[in-house]
Amino acid sequence: MNIDTRIKFRHLVCFLEVARQGSLAKASDKLAISQPALSKTLKELEGLLNASLFVRSKRGAALTESGVAFMRYAGPCVQALREGVNSLRSGEHAPVAVRLGVLSTVESLLVPEVICRLHARHPALVVSVATGPSAYLLSQLRLGELDLVVGRMTDSPQILGLSFEHLYSESMTWVVREGHPLLTTGEGSLTLEDFPVVLPLAGTTIRQFADSLFVQHGIDPPRQRLETLSLTLSRRYVQCSDAVWIAPYDAVRQDLQAGELVELELGIREPGGSVGLCSNPALPLSIPAQWCVETLREVGQAYREGTYP
CATH class of the missing domain: 3.40.190.10 (Periplasmic binding protein-like II)
Incomplete structure (x- = not known):
C-alpha cells in the first residue's frame, strides 16, 4: 500500500512532541504554535491514519496502542530526515557523531573506557552522552533521538519493542x-x-x-x-x-x-543484574553507532573474562 502523500512533516513533528511531552499545552509551547492549531494537526493525522493516537484527559495526552506502534517508526523517520538535511548543510568534513544514553550504573568505568578506545581509533568522532532514568532514555531511543542506551535496564517495561544485548552481570x-x-x-x-x-x-x-x-x-x-x-x-x-x-x-x-x-x-x-546495550530495531545503526557497539562488546567481553577493569 502506498503512503498517503497527505501526511506531512509537520504532522509527524507535532505527533512526536505531544508523545514526548505527554501534554498538548506543553507541546504547543515547545513548538511555538497555538494549542488549537496543534490539536487540529493531530486530528488531521488521526484521520489520515484512520486511527486514534492519543487518549486525552485532564492529566494530559497518553499514547494509545496505535500511537505506540506509530511512534516506533515516526521517530526514527523524522530523525533520519533531519540527519540527512544536516549532512548536506554541514559539508563533507563535518565530524561524525554517536548519541548515547548512559545509565548511572555504567558511568564510572564501562563508558569512559569505551569512549577512550573509540577516540583512539576514530579521532574525528563526537560522542554525545545523555544521562537520566532508564524510562526517559529508552523513550528518547524509541523516538530516534538516541542511537544506543547503555546500562542495567532489562526489567524496564519501556524496553518492549527495542533490542537488548547482554554485555556482563553486575552486583x-x-x-x-x-x-x-x-x-x-x-x-x-x-x-x-x-x-x-x-x-x-x-x-x-x-x-x-x-x-x-x-x-x-x-x-x-x-x-x-x-x-x-x-x-x-x-x-x-x-x-x-x-x-x-x-x-x-x-x-x-x-x-x-x-x-x-x-x-x-x-x-x-x-x-547481579544484566548490563547491556539497547538499540531501536526500526532504525538502522549509523556507522559511528556500529563502532560503538563493537567497542561495547569488546569491553563487555573483558568484563566477563576478568581482564577489565
Missing part, C-alpha cells in the same frame, strides 16, 4: 566511609536501620535490585534516606556522613581499591 553492594561506626562497634550494638541509606530513585530498574537486598537480609529500610541516581552526590554524601550506600559494584570499585570506601560484609550479595 549491588553495601558501602560506608572508612571509620564508620558499623565497622568499629561491637557485634549487635548497632544495625543498618540506625543509619541513613542512599538508594537509587524509586521506580527505576536498579532500585528493584537495591530493594531485594533488604528482603534478603530481613532489614526494614531506614526512614532517613537519600534517593538519587547521581554517583557524585551519593559518593560525597557517604564520605562525609554515616550513611550506608547500596551501590552498583562498578560505581564504587575504584573507591574500594583506594580505601576511600569500605564494603560491608553481610554474607549475602545480590547475584
Whole structure:
C-alpha cells in the first residue's frame, strides 16, 4: 500500500512532541504554535491514519496502542530526515557523531573506557552522552533521538519493542566511609536501620535490585534516606556522613581499591543484574553507532573474562 502523500512533516513533528511531552499545552509551547492549531494537526493525522493516537484527559495526552506502534517508526523517520538535511548543510568534513544514553550504573568505568578506545581509533568522532532514568532514555531511543542506551535496564517495561544485548552481570553492594561506626562497634550494638541509606530513585530498574537486598537480609529500610541516581552526590554524601550506600559494584570499585570506601560484609550479595546495550530495531545503526557497539562488546567481553577493569 502506498503512503498517503497527505501526511506531512509537520504532522509527524507535532505527533512526536505531544508523545514526548505527554501534554498538548506543553507541546504547543515547545513548538511555538497555538494549542488549537496543534490539536487540529493531530486530528488531521488521526484521520489520515484512520486511527486514534492519543487518549486525552485532564492529566494530559497518553499514547494509545496505535500511537505506540506509530511512534516506533515516526521517530526514527523524522530523525533520519533531519540527519540527512544536516549532512548536506554541514559539508563533507563535518565530524561524525554517536548519541548515547548512559545509565548511572555504567558511568564510572564501562563508558569512559569505551569512549577512550573509540577516540583512539576514530579521532574525528563526537560522542554525545545523555544521562537520566532508564524510562526517559529508552523513550528518547524509541523516538530516534538516541542511537544506543547503555546500562542495567532489562526489567524496564519501556524496553518492549527495542533490542537488548547482554554485555556482563553486575552486583549491588553495601558501602560506608572508612571509620564508620558499623565497622568499629561491637557485634549487635548497632544495625543498618540506625543509619541513613542512599538508594537509587524509586521506580527505576536498579532500585528493584537495591530493594531485594533488604528482603534478603530481613532489614526494614531506614526512614532517613537519600534517593538519587547521581554517583557524585551519593559518593560525597557517604564520605562525609554515616550513611550506608547500596551501590552498583562498578560505581564504587575504584573507591574500594583506594580505601576511600569500605564494603560491608553481610554474607549475602545480590547475584547481579544484566548490563547491556539497547538499540531501536526500526532504525538502522549509523556507522559511528556500529563502532560503538563493537567497542561495547569488546569491553563487555573483558568484563566477563576478568581482564577489565
